[in-house]
Amino acid sequence: MAYGDVFTKINREYYQLTSAERKIADHIMLQRQECQFMSISELAEAAEVAEATVSRFCRRLGYRGYSTFKLAVAGSSAGTRPVSPLYGEVEAEDDVGEMCRKLCSVDVEAITQTLTMLDPACVTAAADLLLSAQRVLCMGLGGSMILAREAAHLFSTALPNFFAVDDSHHQAIRAAMLTKQDAILYFSYSGSTRDMVELMKLARERGAGTVLITRFPKSPGAALADIVLECGAKEGPLQMGSIAARMAQLYLTDVLFNEVCRRDMEGCRERRRLVADALADKHL
Secondary structure, eight states: OOOOOHHHHHHHHGGGSOHHHHHHHHHHHHSHHHHTTOOHHHHHHHHTSOHHHHHHHHHHTTOSSHHHHHHHHHHHHTTOOSOOSSSTTOOTTOOHHHHHHHHHHHHHHHHHHHHHHOOHHHHHHHHHHHHHOSEEEEEESTHHHHHHHHHHHHHHTTOSOEEEOOSHHHHHHHHHTOOTTEEEEEEOSSSOOHHHHHHHHHHHHHTOEEEEEESOTTSHHHHHOSEEEEOOOOOOTTOTTOHHHHHHHHHHHHHHHHHHHGGGHHHHHHHHHHHHHHHHTTOO
16 A cells, blocks of 8 residues: 555654664654755754665655655645644644544544555454464553453453463463464554564464554564554654554454454354353342
8 A cells, every 4th residue: 555645654664764764764753844944964963864874764765865755744744733742633722622523533533544454364364363272362561451451351252262461571471381272462553562572472483373453564573473453543752552543453453353253153142142141240
C-alpha cells in the first residue's frame, strides 16, 4: 500500500532506519513546520548528522533528493500545528462538545485505518496458529499488557487455553518453558521494546508460534514474529498510550476472536453458555 504523507512514511520505515537516520526522523517529527524551511546543512546540524546521511535518509523514503523531500514535508505540514500532548488535535480552547467530536472522529479513524491495513490471509493464519496451540500466552509490557489481559479474558469465555502473563520476569520464565505446541499472542504498539525482542527470540528457539499486534510491521519484534497484524492510529512522541491506538488493537483482537470462534460455532456457543451459568450467581 502506498502512502503519500511523508510523516506516515517515516513512521512506517522508522525501525528500518540506522541510528543516525532515526535522529533525522525524530527531529523532523518534532519540528514538522520548521523543517520545510531548513537547508540540508541546517537539518544535518540540527540532527547532529552528516549531510550525506540526510541525503541517504531522503532516498530511503523514496524521494530523489532533499529538495523533493522538503516539498513533501511542506505538503504534509500544510495547516498543522506544533506537536501536542493531546490526541485528536484537541486544543485547550475547545469546549467539551468539540473535544468529544474530535476524539470520536480520531477513534473511528483509527479503526477505519486498521481495517484498510488488514490482511485477511494474516487473520486466517493467526487463527490457525492459535487454534492449533495447546496453550496460548497473552503478553505485553506496560499499557500493552492491559490489552493482553483483555484478550486473554475475551478468549477465555470461549476457549480454555488462553492465559495472561503479566510480569516481565514471569514472561521470561514461561517463555523458557515453551514447546512447539504453544503460542504467544503479543501486544506492542512500537514492536521494539527490549524485553519483547528477547522473548520473541526465546519463543523462536523453543519452536513456539507467535502472533504480534503492532503499529510497525518493520519493527524488530515484527521481524521475529510468525504473524504480524498491523493496527492503525499514529501517536506523536508526547501521545503515548492513546485510547485511539488501543481501540485499533482491540478491534484486531475482536476480529481474531470472531475468526477463531466461527470455526466452531456450536462448541463456542456451548462453552460460553457454561461460562455464563458459572457467572450467573455472581450478579445480583
